[in-house]
Amino acid sequence: MEDVQFFIEVLVGGLLSGVMYSLVAIGFVLIYKTSGVLNFAQGALLLFAALTFVSLHERGVPFWASIGLTLVLLAILGTLIERVVLRPLVNQPPITLFLATLGLSYVIEGGAQLLWGTQVHGLDLGIDDVPFEVGGVLISSFDLFAAATAALMVALITLFFRYTRIGLAFRAVADDPFAALAVGLRLTRIWAIVWTASGVVALVAGLLWGARLGVQFSLSLVVLKALPVLVLGGFDSIAGAIIGGLLVGATEKLAEVYIGPFLGGGIESWFAYVVALAFLLVRPSGLFGQKLVERV
Amino acid sequence: MSSATTGALLPAGDLYPFEPAGVTRDPGRSRSGPAERGADVESAQPGAERDAVLAISGVSLRFGGVTALADIDLTVAPGEIRGVIGPNGAGKSSLLNIVSGLYRPSAGHVRIAGVDFTEVPTQRLAHLGVARTFQNLALFGGLTVLENVVMGLTSTIRSGPLGQVLGLPAARREDAANRAKAEAIVAFLHLSGVAHRPAGELSYGLQKRVELARALVARPRLLLLDEPMAGMTATEKQELAAFVREARDTYGTTIVLIEHDIGVVMGLCDRVAVLDYGRKIADGTPHDIAADPLVIDAYLGVAHDADETLEIEEAV
Amino acid sequence: MSISVTPSIERSLPRAAIGGLTVAAILFIAFVVLPSVGSDYLFEAILTPFLALALAGVGLNLLTGYAGQVSLGSAAFMAVGAFAAYNFNLRVPELPFLVSIVLAGLTAAGIGLIFGLPSLRLRGFYLAVSTLAAQFFVQWALTKFGWFSNDNPSGIINAPPLKIASVTFDTAVGRYLFSLGIVTVLTFLAWRLTRAQTGRNFIAVRDNQTAARVIGVPVLRTKLLAFAVSSFIIGVAGVLWAFAYLRTVEPAGFNLDRSFQILFIIIIGGLASIRGAFLGAGFIVVFPLLLSRLGGELLGGIVDSGVVEMSQRIVIGALIILFLIAEPKGLAELGRRAARRLGGRPT
Structure with missing residues (x-):
């Protein structure tokens, strides 16, 4: 009985930390869907967002004002990226864009730290990380808060794309950029908006991860956690990002607890990749990714 | 809008979103019925099919609920230039993709040089003596024209990587021989002037010709040409048609030609099959085809192809 | 348009002769002139790391530039090479050192083959991400299992003396010459490979996989071969990096940043170009030195090393983007164009 309880505890902990992965992965999916780019700079964007927020807040700017200012900076950055990087590379093979x-990511990481310094910042979002008990299973309240935030994000993104004009345009572009272009949607503006949107996702993810790990350079490495999630879920599916995140989170924690001791521990650096790879051999386009029929 | 430009704009696949009801098959053509499928094919073959370089029998292709090809029969006799025509989305390219093993047919089988396949192994295609060109350019842009053509001989290569790197005599002889063969074909197709240019830099028409050279260099028994003249000017089309005919006459290659430009097909082919909505609606000499009411209907039924019907009449 | 049957003017012969002379001149300078005039600093801080990185670039270029399979795990194969050579040398002392290096390359090739298996089913991003598995797994295994580093608590290994027959290369110049010899041989073989049918197969698979398959290129075997050959060369580059340059190395030295560095070398130098790997490596080695010296001279001592490091990151990142936009063929193409202009022959 205790074993089962422990198993559930590990599983729930894994699922909740998986949500954190999903949150990072969603930022990737937004950009991939519209421009077919696997945006490796998502992690750097996350670092930039969190570092900007923390640095502003530490300098005495009120919480919400810091959020607002950071968002403005992210929008400027998104527009700049579209103008300087994406536009000149339009029609290049996807791997070039990658x-x-x-x-x-090098530019943004370097820039963020040049601007705000390289020291580690603590970040307190005012959520106590006291574990509480549900039916004998300990659950971290911070994890739960993160999961709730992620759920809210996903709901907002879904509403945004279903009910706003920009959202519709976004979906049109995701379906067929050429057709969208032909009917007069302005691809460049949509790209700038989508990069900004993924910047917002990066800010939320950055704050949550920053509260966990401290806001510092290594924050940008969470991108490496999100990649197997994306591989598992498919690069172009938000649902895939969520389920992939949960799967990776759960298997990773379970493996660390149950298999790890036999291998000397520390296997979380690669285990998710191996799971994702094994899965890919069965389904080459991920759980929810669109299967591309090759045309000749 | 002319049909040629439509062809260039649409994606390569030949899919129609729905299967039309009430399309009648051409009753007059001989075909092996579906009942024979899976039975002793060898004994059931009529004489013409046994000698055929290529025999497609009862081939269907479905993507999900969409039928791209329905119960197609087609035989190609040695040394003939066989045309396959039809409006956009008729299933012409799908048919070639089945013959080259890129698509797996939902039913039916393909007989190449006396060997029956339910799914043609693409990797062995060249060994079977089959070469093809592609509707969209499929050259290796990073290689020169000559190197592209040498690649056409890949299936004959015997030396291994180590022998090539170390420059063993056998590997060197083989490489020199292949280069000589490629140079001959390059000269045959009047490409010598650009032989050492990267293929990706050439004009569209020239690239199409390089593809033809790459397909021809191995002296295939069967050559599949998927809209080789799409997007060409009238002069380029005439030139390429002359090359195709010359290739047949010089090397005895059997050719299947899929083409949108009916005028060219009628002038070049010995026999022509007409596809419409994934079905074969006619099969015969260019003269028969031009007079076939079903064919005229099919072409007149598609508004943008009206001018092509006129071309049929002019060509015959 | 029509092309008449004019016999092509055979310009490739003189061009090959010029190329051969250039290479001979470079080799003469590298083997004879430099060792007699260069300083230890030049050999230890610039030329030896340059050679190791250039060789890794050659290896990655075969895989990514020629065969079109993007790998983000090069450093893992460098690590495999270094630790394999260390162990062969340690555990089978009677093996000649050069044999240990070849065996280390073969070990890297074997591991590369295993991590290349996903390429049979995956393409593009999915494959790129899957190569990260190699990166993390190898680094973890080397740190976790003490056996690989002869039970050094931090996984650190120390270089054995570089020996060929009875000659020991234990000076700065000696280690440079040792590296130069190996790099020259492997680069020559790699160059031969790119010019042979196998190299054309690589390019065919990269440029149009379907057409390659139809023609009869054994696509799967070609991809695996690309992974194996590339990993062999990168593995040997790892041996040079560890034994000739650093002399003492830990698994963390072969991290993801190193993998990216190799990738940047071939982007900046030029994809699918042997020369590009050398130009790119030269750039990556010399550029940070120049930048920090420049920063030091312009701003005196006011800037701390962190600022210099961040500026380097920004500039390298920006250069990657710039090259991808303005000159996707890299320094190699810029060099070619400059040479053509100097030659004054219009083309």
């Missing part, structure tokens, strides 16, 4: 975002 490499460009790799360069971009």
Whole structure:
């Protein structure tokens, strides 16, 4: 009985931390759906957002004003990226764009730290991380808060894309950029907006992760946690990002607890990748990814 | 809008969103019935099919609920230039993709050089003596024209990577021989002037010709040409048609030609099959085809193809 | 348009002769001139790391530039090479050192083959992400299992002396020459490969996989071969990096940043170009030195090293983007164009 309880506790902990992965992965999906780019700079964007917020807040700017200012900066950054990086590379093979975002991540990481310094900032969102008990299973209240935030984000994103004009345009572009272009949607503006939107997602994810790990350079490495999630869920599916995140979170924690001791521990650095790979061999386009029929 | 430009704008797949009801099949054509499928094919083949370089029998192709091809029969006799025509979305390219093993047919089988396949193994295609060109350019842009053509001989290569790197005599002889063969074809198709240019830099028409050279260099028994003249100017089309005919006459290659430009097909092909909505509605000499009411209906039924019907009449 | 049957003017012969002379001149300078005039600093801080990184670039370029399979795990194969050579040398002392290096390359090739298996089903981003598995798994395994580092608590290994027959290369110049010899041989073989049918197969798979398959290119075997050959070369580059340059190395030295560095080398230098790997490596090695010296001279001592490091990150990142936009073929193409202009022959 205790074993079962412990198992459930590990599982729930894993699922909740998986939500944190999902949150990062959603930012990727937004950009991938509209421009077909796997945006490696998402982690750097997350670092930039969290670092900007913390630094403003530490300098005495009130909480919401800091959020607002950070959002403005993210919008400027999104527009800049579209103008300087994406637009000149339009019609290039996707892998070129991916490499460009790799360069971009270096620029943003360097820029963020040049601007705000390299020291570690603590971040207190005012949520106590006291575990509470549900039916004998300990649950972290912070994790629960993170999960609730993620759920709210997903709901907002869904509403946004279903009911706003920009959302409709976004979906049109995601379906068929050429057709969207042909009917007069302005691709460049939509891209700028989507990059801003994924910046917002990055801010939320950055705050939650920052509260966990401290706001510092290593924050941008959460991108490495999100990649297997994306591989598992498919790069173009928000539902996939969520379920992939939960799967990765759960299997990772379970493996760490139950398999880890046999391998000497520390397997979380690669375990998610192996799970994702094993899965891919069965379904090459992920859980929910669109299967592309090759045309000749 | 002319049909040629429509063809260029639409994606390569030949899919129609629905299957039309009440399309009648051409009753007069001989075909092996579906009942024969899976039975002893060898004995059931009529004489013409046994000698055929390519025999497609009862081939259907469905993507989900969409039927791209329905129960197609087609035989290609040695040394003939066989045309396959039809409006956009008729299933012409799908048919070639089945013959080259890129699509797996939902039913039916394909017989190449006497061997029966339910799914043609693409990897062995070249060994079976089949080469093809693609509707969209499919050259290796990073290689020169000559290197692209040499690649057409890949299936004949015997030397391994180590022998090539170390420059063993056998590997060197093989490479030199292949280069000579490629140079001959390059000269045959009047491409010598651009032989050392990267293929990706050439004009569209020239790239199409390089694809033809790459397909021809291995002296295939069967050559599948998927809209080789799409997007070409009238002069380029005439030139390429002359090359195709010359290839047949010089090398004895059997050719299946899918083409949108009916005028070219009628002038070039010995026999022509007409596809419409994934079904074969006619099959015969260009003369028969031009007079076939079903064919005229099919072409007149599609507004933008009206001018092509006129071309049929002019060509015959 | 029509092309008449004019016999092509055979320009490739003189061009090949010029190329051969250039290479001979470079080799002469590298093997004879530099060792007699260079300083220890030049060999230890610039030339030896340059050679190791250039060789890794050559290896990655075969895989990514020629065969079109993007890998983000190069450093893992460098690590495999370094630790394998260390262990062969340690555990089978009677093996000649060069044999240990070849065996280390083969070990890296084997591991590369395993991590190349996903390429049979995956393409593009999915494959790129899957190569990260190699990166993290190898680093973890080398740190976790003490056996690999002969039970050093931090996983650190120390370089054995570099020996060929009875000659020991234990000076700065010696280690440079040792690296130079290995790099020259492997680069020559890699160059031969790119010019042969196998190299054309790589490019065919990269440019149009479907057409390649139809023609009869064994696509799966070609991809695996690309992974194996590339990993072999990168593995040997890892040996040079660890034994000739750093002399003492830990698994963390082969982290993701190192993988990206190799990738940046071939982007900046030029994809699908052997020369590009050398130009890119030269740039990556020399550029930070220049930048920090420049920063030091312009701003005196006011800037701390953190600022310099961040500025380097920004500039490298920006250069990647710039090259992708303005000159996707990299320094190699810029060099070619400059040479053509100097040659004055219009083309």
